[in-house]
Amino acid sequence: MREEYLIALVMFAVLIIGQIVTKNEKKWAAVFLLLASVAGSLAAGMGIRFREIVEGPFGFLDAALSVACAAVFSGLLYRTGFYEKLLEKILRIRGRFLKALCVMLFIGLPGMFTGLASLSVLTTGRLAGEKMKAQGVSHGKIAVCVMAGAFFGMMLPPNCLPAIIAANGAGSVLPTPYVGFFMPLLVLTVPCLLLFTGLNIKVLAPEGTAAEEKTEKLPLLPLIAFVLIGAAILVEGLLTSFVYIGGNTLWFFLGALLLLFAKGGSVNAAAESLFDAVIPLALLFTLGSFIEVSSMTGVRGIYSLLTLPQTTGGQTTLVMLVLMAIGLVLSFFLSVPIPAFLVTYAVFPIGWLANPVIVTGISVAAGLAYVFAIRGGLFTETARTLELKDVKWGGSLKALLLPLLLMLVIAVVFVLYGDPLDFLIM
């Protein structure tokens, strides 16, 4: 048996044992990814290679900085009371479909900014869930709507963590910028969002529930920050090829700075907001270490040897689709880390040639892995954060199945026809 197989075995064994022992608890996933990287390095007889273990995360650093700044910005919008007031305004909308769509977009807002569904659940999802509870909506339906809102938010631009992870695979040994994903992510997610909204309009906007009482005005400074940053990000995202006005990281950072002066904004609140994103960020960085150690120890070399003969014509696509499928199946029992790793490996064979449309399609496997996980996924997080009782993973997934299947179909189309669809990269 070649040494590289043994190294891969050790790395995956540490990770899988960790996932099983901790019941896929997200806060432990990063720790076990780190331990698996160290174990791989030791198994290869290279000692603890500190350089590779900390160099791996650098591939994700620029995108992670944008996520970190967005987490502070979004967290401060929550802590200054802006989200709460915004929800009150949305609940006054009279048109039912528009109201339902706005509720979904509201839940998804932090996910859009940060690429993290967990932040949507923690903030806007919690606010919307409380309102739904007060309206007497069943806990099962609340779980479905909050999960869907958070998931679609995560998959919408500007930041999308699964796409950030997949983009790293395209960079081969050098980091790839997370650029050009705005329109592909929109085309991927918007139809699914509209379908879900249409199917769940009775829950999201029940008849005769438009709030009549006068609501308080939106706080001025957060409103200015929200509109300004939102406009800058939209302009830059939609016109990436023509306009450069500083990038998302800078805009989120400026927005967060502005919000420090709003009522409820403080350094402590900013630190708490960043802390909400620390576990996913650490997960991202330790995944970088895991990938780097797998490259350093030759595991990736073996993978390349096995796949390169297949990487002509349609065989490349087959490798990508097979790895996506394996990731999705594994996600049921082992949550996100291994599917996320497989997603980067799915992109490796096309490397520099990968265009963001194909990468967006592949990234869906990592996104869906978070929803499909029986334990330690989006369902567990939603039920725990919103203190929902008697909700079942199977029931929630069943209610989400149609929009998720549509997303999977669009993802496969992106993977199959990514090259002719490259006009979506703006």
Add this chain to the structure above:
Amino acid sequence: MLELIYYVIIAVMAVLLFVNLAKKRGWPELICTAVVLVTFALRALHIK
């Protein structure tokens, strides 16, 4: 100029992480914070 902005952003994020380290947290959260902090700090040292 761009390097300076980049450095300022990383530095501010690192300070916020330090503020979090000073608070009572569980072991996994502390390890995660340390992982992010070390990555930010080492990147900052690489800026030319």
